[in-house]
Structures are given as structure tokens and as C-alpha cells.
Amino acid sequence: MGDDDAMQFDSIGYRHQIPNPAWYNPFKKRKGAGITHVDLSIPEGSIIGLVGTNGAGKTTLLRMISGILPLEEGTVKRHDSVMDSDALRSLVGFMPEQVRWSSQGTIRRTMTEFAHLRGCSVQSALDVLAVVGLKNRMDSTLDSLSQGMRQRLSLGVALLGTPRVLVLDEPFNGMDPVAIDAFKRLLRSLANKGISIIVSSHHLAELDHLVDTIALLHRGQLLAHGTTDSLRANLGFEQMTEIVLDRQIEQELLDAMNVLEHIESERQHRYVIESGHHDLLETLVKNNHTISTWRVVPPTLIELLCAATGMDRETIGMDVEQSSMIPFRTVGGEEE
Template structure:
């Protein structure tokens, strides 16, 4: 109601349900119903979408499809606000976040700014074909190191600027070289001062939580 058939079909195409246009609601899966709800919201051509627990009841395939749909909408200029307890599903999806725990706002901003406020060091994962010379290893801040006959894996902190060039000049094959970003769960743990197990415990009084107060940036 309130929109043309052409507009409705266009929305169904966007949310990937064009081939189910004539299907009864009770024949749709949970993931399809979530996409349909999103489509109904899109009928008003909103500038902002607010989604509450959009991944509830979805299987992994449906979640992946829904996330790709949200990314497509974001690229079209629609601002999307998501409220969710599924932090794992929000990794690599959001650019700005507000972390809440027991009704308290414990961190907010871009993921990079929150990492900086919480004192996260940049980590780099490196996997090489052969071991580095001892002289080069001595200058590295190595957090983790494991080796096999054909694989040498390291987690490095504060990587020297020319390290990659030095490795290539030595003729050592580089299988992996990537920056490691903390997960949203790790950010929440750091912001509250709790470990992964404690973060999910029921606490009657939120004042019991050892909150780390973030200093607001000076304007």
C-alpha cells in the first residue's frame, strides 16, 4: 500500500527477493523476513536506517547475504545504525561504533580512534618461508614466534620501516604480511577492564564494573 508496483519490485530486487514476490510471508525463511523488513523500511527512501538485532535467527549464509546488502546500501549513501549483541558479525562491517556495557557508554568513535584511546599497539602478522638472520631478529619486538621446516610465523609489534624490503633483499619468501586489528570483543574487554569470560556475566550493579574512563579529545 502507498507505493507503486514498480517501486515495490525495485525494492524486492535490491533486497534479493524479486523471485519471491508472490510468496506467502509464512513461506519465507528468517533471513528472508529480515530482508523483507529492511525492504519495507526502504520504501520511504530514508537517509538513515535504524536496525535492532538484525542478525537474530539467521544462519551463517543468510547473515553473509544480509551484511553484503547493508554494505551495498551504505555505498549508496544511506546511514545505517545497528544495535546488536552479535559483535563478531559487526567486525569489518562498521566504521563508527558506540560500545555499551550494563547501560554505560564505555567507548565511542571510529575503530581506529578507540584503539588509540585504549592504547592498542599496531600488530603485524608475518609468515616467511625461512627463518630470519639472528642479527635481524634481535631488532624486532616479537610477541609470538613459531617455526616448522617450511613455515616461520611471527606476531610483531612496532615493525621497523624497512623490514619488508630487508626481507625481500635477503631472498626470503613472504607468505603473509598483514596488520592485525583487535576484534570488537577485544575492544569491549579493554574498555571495561574485563576478560572475555567476565564480560558476559550477569552483574546486578553496574557500578561494580571496573570501567576505564576514556579521556575526551580536546576540541
């Protein structure tokens, strides 16, 4: 564990209890899907993107990191000291996926309540509202908040007591692009202040330009963790470039490269090619092409999964559909 690690999770595991009724015991349960042997280091001030398909175990892992679910296996350390769940919860701020804050109570009352639960001063809790842009709505009732404001309130609650690690479960769900952009900028500024952030998503594109490293989770296992470049190097998938220009690229140029996608619309041609053609841009300019877009395309989740598991797209798709993780704990109705 490095000195700059905010936290280190060693071989942690948790399996959900799912109903397994028998005639002699209708409440019998058995261990179902969960997380197995995950090792994860969270460096100070870094943003980790936790990606995986539906049912991969992202929420379960985030709940373990937040101290909501117990660690059935493994340990969590901070500066080489093993922490218990109480200590873990005091260092982690958790924002679940879409909390439906609703009551006639105000934002001020909610923050006051959570300040007591968190053990921080009420004034500092109210100050957090300025950070998330809710200071002017302090006395609004929770029922009157929009989805975006509810997300901000959830973030505000997660930020109480200056946590060392911020855990965000699908924070962009239900947010408009403007709000997402503002949210990303806020997260980056928090990371710059030394707060480590783990943010989950099943859309890699959402995490584009936000995360420092990507952790790829599949069927409860952490398949890979690193920067996009290191993942590409380790998993062996090619970087792609998107080019949008005014007319079709000359055939001799096309023959020299691997074109993955070509979409022709009214006045422009969009190509996605494997990167590595260093003189292509110069050649296109010389040939008097008007280039409106030239960018490196981040890998998609499915490409990462294919690279990490060695399976093809169809198999991955079927694998996800047939995964024992879906549904997690809904068998047998309402009982856990």
C-alpha cells in the first residue's frame, strides 16, 4: 500500500442472502451472488470510475466500501492500520443512486439531521449547501425539489464531515447534460482538494475526461484497474480515432488503415479508425479536406469487457442476460 493511498481494500468479499425456501423452513436462505476477492487501492485525490454491466456488482461493492454491507472476507486498511466498519463509515461519504428525498421537511432540517448522524456541526452542514449550489434553497421543502436538486442534496449529505473518500453510485442518472457538466467540474475540484472519489457507471462515455483510472467489474470480480492507457496496454485493445470531414477519404488512404465504422450523411463523412496513422492528418489537410472533428474515441464498456474476458460481443451479451446476479435479491417477493 502506498503512502498516498486513502484506503486499501484487500481481498474483500460479500455474498447476498437469497431466499431458498424449503418445506421445513420457508424462510431458509442461501448465499447468492456478490463480490469475491476484490483488491482495490484508492489513492488520495484520485477519481476512480467503477464500470460494469447491470448486475456486475457495482452497487454491492460501493456499499461495502461505504460500510453499509459488512466485509465477509478481507480487510480495509488506512495507513497500514486495519479499520472496522464504524471507522470506515466516518471516512466515507456515500451518495446512492437516486434518493427520492420527499417530505414537508426542509433542506435545512435534512442537513441538520444528517449533521447529527455524521457527528459534524450543523453550521458546517449548512455551509456544504453552498458547495452543491443549494444555499438559496435552504428553506425549500424536499417535495418541491427537482431530480437534479435531489441529486445535489444527496451529494451535499455525502460531503458532510469532510470525508476522505466519496462514493457515488450512478450519480448522473436523471441529470441533464448541463447539470452533468457542472457536477463533473465539482467532482474534479473536490479531487483537487485531496478527496478520493469512486464513481460508478455502466456508460464509460459518462466518465470521459473525469476519471483518472477505471476499475472494470464483471460478475462480482474486479477484472482490471488502471488508467485507460494501461488498460489498453494490458488488455490489448486498439485505440480508436473518430474523424468527421466534408467528403470521402481517398481509397488509397482507406486501404492503408483499418476502418471500423463509416457513416455518410448529407454533408459529412464520419469515420472511426484504429489509431496509429501518424501522418494521416497531414495527408488529409494536403488533400484539401475540411476536418470538423478529430478525436480519440474512448473504449466502450463492451469493448473493455471483450478485451478483459476474451469473449465476443454476443457471448458477453448473453452472459450478462443469463448472469445469476440478475435479479439480485428479488426472488420470493419482499423478504430479504
